[in-house]
Amino acid sequence: MTSSSPRKRLRALAEERRGxxxxxxFNALSARVIADAGFEAVYVTGAGVTNMWFGMPDQGFMGLAxxxxxxxxIRDAVDLPLIVDADTGFGNALNVRHTVRTLERAGADCIQFEDQTAPKRCGHFSGKEVVSTEEAVSKIKAAVDARRDGDLLIMARTDACATHGFEAALERAQKMADAGADILFVEAVTTADQIRALPQRLAKPQLMNMVIGGKTPVVDAEELARMGYAFVLYANAALQGALAGMTRVLGVLRDARRVDEDPALVAPFAERQRLVGKPEWDALEKRYT
Known part of the structure; x- marks a missing residue:
């Protein structure tokens, strides 16, 4: 852990633009695994929370609470900067203001807002609709005004590419930048040319979303860094990996009627205790006994 705050570190990482x-x-333990693997920031995924907490699709079922x-x-579990998915802000510009205050207090270092109509849906689903440009911009202005800490970052996401076309999405993203957004996120672009064009035509740091099985072509992070992207998001790679792992081990349990401590199949018992910090809790117990 460095001496600077997570928010200052995230702002510096955005300006480096190294992909x-x-x-x-999707929960505190998955954040611990991300930190343990050596990553430098965590994205608190709305889709992942909805899928894993409710067992429901990413269609606006998650609320601010x-x-x-x-x-x-997750803030209690890791010291890494947190980018938090706040969907549409859960209402109008006034709701966005309340959302910023709530998530800033909860420990967010960057809060992401999108411009879909309610109920929103995954950016790689069909049937999306977006609010007017004026409403989208007003929400970003409200978010920027609401933050108490000037180091808190506001990320503006637009889903307009799917409904209005790439040029309209670029124009909307620029207006969000003009409204004070620190980071831009043009969701669900569909061609390599569009991916290349975004950093050339928008000056603010940008995030590119790599959805495994989604509408955007998967591009290597090194290549995206060369293009000038600040962040490469894999919002639900860990979730999809967890689902694959659960399916695999439960299939073995069903068919073989037992599961042994095979590291290729399950995390060892000791590794699970390490990741949840049991040695540290044991030390505290001795300290206070």
Missing amino acids: LIVPGA EIADHTAR
Whole structure:
């Protein structure tokens, strides 16, 4: 851990524009695994929280209370900068103001707002709609005005590419930047040419979302760094890996009627205790006994 705050570190990382990979966490333990693997920032994923907490699709079922609770728990678990997915801000510009105050208090270092109509849906689903440019911009202005700490970053995401086209999405993203957004996120672009064009035409640091199985072509993070992207998001790679692992071990349990401590199949018992910090808790217990 460095001496600077997570928010200052995240702001510096954004300005470096080196294609930093940011994995998504859906709970505190997944955030610990991300930190343990050596990543430098964590994305608190709304889709992941919805999928893993409710067992439901990413279609606007998550509320502010749920994402704030998860953010606070993840903040307690790791010291890495947290980029938090706040969906549409859970209402109008006034709701966005309340969302910023709530998530800033919970420990967010960057809060992401998107411009979909409610109920929102995953950026790589069909059937999306976006609010007017004026409403989208007003929400970003409200978010910027609401933050108490000037180091808190505001990320503006637009889903307009799917509904209005690439040029309209670029124009909207620029207006969000003019409204004070620190980082831009043009979601669900569909061609390599569009991916290359974004850093050339938008001056603010940008995030590119790599959705495994989604609409955007998967591009190596090194190449995205050369293009000038600040962040490369893998919001639900850990979730999809966890699902694959659970399916695999439960298949073995069903068919073989037992599961042994095979590191290729399950994390060893001792490794699980290490990741949840049992040695540190044991030391505290001795200290206070």
